[in-house]
Amino acid sequence: MSIFRNTLFNRVRFATFGAPRRPRHPFLRIALGLVGVALLLALLFVSVFVGIAMLAVGMLYRLMKQRRTPMAAHARSIDGDYRVVGKAQLPLAH
Structure with missing residues (x-):
C-alpha cells in the first residue's frame, strides 16, 4: 500500500x-x-x-575631480624627431 494514496495528499490539489x-x-x-500595465510603465519611468x-x-x-588637479598635470608634450614624407607615387604601368 502506497503512502501517496492518502486523501490528504492529492496531486491535483498540489498541482494547482x-x-x-x-x-x-x-x-x-x-x-x-x-x-x-500601469505598474510596468511606472517602473520603466522610474528606471529611466x-x-x-x-x-x-x-x-x-x-568634472569635480578635474577641477582639483592643476592644469600642468593635464598638459603633456611629446618629444621626438619628425620627417616629412612625400606623397606616394605609383609606378608607371606599361
Missing part, C-alpha cells in the same frame, strides 16, 4: 497550488490588466530617471 488564477469577472480582468541621475552624478564627479 502555485498556478496564477485569473478573476472570472470580465471587468475585474480588464481592471487588473490595466493596473499591471534613475539612469539619467546616475549618468549626471558620474559626469559631475568627473
Whole structure:
C-alpha cells in the first residue's frame, strides 16, 4: 500500500497550488490588466530617471575631480624627431 494514496495528499490539489488564477469577472480582468500595465510603465519611468541621475552624478564627479588637479598635470608634450614624407607615387604601368 502506497503512502501517496492518502486523501490528504492529492496531486491535483498540489498541482494547482502555485498556478496564477485569473478573476472570472470580465471587468475585474480588464481592471487588473490595466493596473499591471500601469505598474510596468511606472517602473520603466522610474528606471529611466534613475539612469539619467546616475549618468549626471558620474559626469559631475568627473568634472569635480578635474577641477582639483592643476592644469600642468593635464598638459603633456611629446618629444621626438619628425620627417616629412612625400606623397606616394605609383609606378608607371606599361
